[in-house]
Amino acid sequence: MIYLDNAASSWPKPEQVIQAVTDCLRHAGANPGRGGHKMSLAAGRIVYETRELVAQLFNIKDPLRVAFTSNATEAINIALKGLLQPGDHVVTTSMEHNSVVRPLKVLEKKGIEYTEVTCSREGFLDVGKLTEALKPNTKCIVMTHASNVTGTLMPVAEVGKIAKAKGITFMVDAAQTAGVYDIDVEKMNIDLLAFPGHKGLYGPQGTGGLYVREGVDLTTLKEGGTGSNSESPWHPDIMPDRLESGTLNTPGLAGLGAGIRFIMDKGLDVIRRHENHLMQMLIDGLKKIDGVILYGPADVNKQAPVLSFNIGKLGSSEVAFMLDKVFDIACRSGLHCAPRAHRTMGTLEQGTVRLSVSYFNTEKDIEAAVAGIKQIAEEV
């Protein structure tokens, strides 16, 4: 199978990720932070090492400001619901995933207002328009680092500067960029960073996290046992316990740590260069096919390794079905949980076919994909 659905979950995983998961299950299967015995401490160490690796990757000064979650969606929910109070205003973009839009809809019912800044058809955000949308009660700007539909990169550093100048909490959804693009919470003035473990970081599904800048206090979404302050009926204030309750996914976090080590060993720039090279091949190849419509920037310097296209008016699911059935190529079709982005692009009815690469894809994969799409386009 040629796997081009890495924006949903990356596959394959580096061998050392699988090894780390099984090693943890076999040799450090105790509960981290819940006991003083050797194996519990070993489990705790695994979790802490992964926290340190995340901190290193995103230039986070204190690893304890990283809370682990089951995915990026949970991180976003914890952040938005922990931060916002009735009367607050939020600015976001029209390229967001449902993991941002749906919590905002629920919060809107509770008296939190939000403004969605409409991006261009290619997904570009006009920072001037975003600035105009700010109000005296704007508490938070929340946006994706790159669209999960078009890959369009957002001007995160620029928006971070504006947010900092105005004292607005800046939150970034790094679902499509963590592990591929440089993310520096200091340089980019990011206050809240939500990231998945199972995409560009090459960790297992069931992992993700939230960075919370010191001084940003969040109320809790979930409370329970943390192994700390056990005597209190109140959930502890200290990070990361404040945002982590119940037993963590230790084997998953062992795998996530191995995934981040893999990235650091290869080098983020090496990974990105390889993926950009494949994306360039894909864009060039698809541009030559009659009837193929590309969405987004169609420029590897302006997008994460995600590309959306359609073949004429053919249903996107139909194309994806043929790619899978006839050519053994895995991709995703439809709305990709981001209907606002599709409205922005004008593809709400048809959806798009999405191809997304990882470090493990090869030129051959791309050649096969281009050939397959060409054949489908010629036959319809």
Add this chain to the structure above:
Amino acid sequence: MIYLDNAASSWPKPEQVIQAVTDCLRHAGANPGRGGHKMSLAAGRIVYETRELVAQLFNIKDPLRVAFTSNATEAINIALKGLLQPGDHVVTTSMEHNSVVRPLKVLEKKGIEYTEVTCSREGFLDVGKLTEALKPNTKCIVMTHASNVTGTLMPVAEVGKIAKAKGITFMVDAAQTAGVYDIDVEKMNIDLLAFPGHKGLYGPQGTGGLYVREGVDLTTLKEGGTGSNSESPWHPDIMPDRLESGTLNTPGLAGLGAGIRFIMDKGLDVIRRHENHLMQMLIDGLKKIDGVILYGPADVNKQAPVLSFNIGKLGSSEVAFMLDKVFDIACRSGLHCAPRAHRTMGTLEQGTVRLSVSYFNTEKDIEAAVAGIKQIAEEV
């Protein structure tokens, strides 16, 4: 190492659990429910099969009423916060874990009142007292199936009958019993069942779930992408999507499925009989040691395979430290995230040392534990 901390996380895991996790990572690493391609469907099948196994184990008619969570704590938070509205009253017991107590404290601030029925020093619940605590606005009874400190089994079936007769939603925390004791949501009239995957079910950490009886509608704790109803800015109503947002822990759920299969193959009664035999040995052995104080029923027919004890006035952490360092025995000390239970038992200051067995423990383990504890008791 002799591992007697199974109430925190069971270890070791059956070999087939580790195999299922790695097989999933290697061969079904795509995102379940997010694509139509073969590998995404394979991932979706794994998740569904585990849902069916959970349903079979707990006699749940419709597997789709089982939502997967990252642990039991999350399941409890989803249930309590999704069910309760200001003005509602809740009845609970004094033997609950912080995963029940702490969400109730937060809800109390929002106008949800609760009554904690005090249990006996052994942890027994007087059903008469519980009935007296009910009010016209009692919306929910929430209780553990067995104390995580003393193991004391609660009269779940009896309380279920009362709840049903009065139209009160009955919620059970099966953290210490799932996989060891028979749980039948129909016979026991359980409306909401929270369970961890990484204890008695022998799955990996990072797994758990919530059963929600048809007709019990919960508001959402988290919203986001589900792969369903993508076009809507509102989170879908259908189960299990309603309570599952973001990517699931598919490899973890593959492992959980293998864990449940392991239990079903062995037979719940065979597992329980083995564990009860070891517990009987442990109780008999410890009873003979001068200075050892046992808490809870000290009767294998009245408790889950969890035993708390102290040696005179010796700090529980000190005993656990010696067991680990000198005898290579892993156990847990302190309050076990259940301070109300310790207040009930009169051990809030000292905490207790807790030993908990799994199917993988042997008579030799118990002999070694008894011998070690004897030596510590003699030397102090």
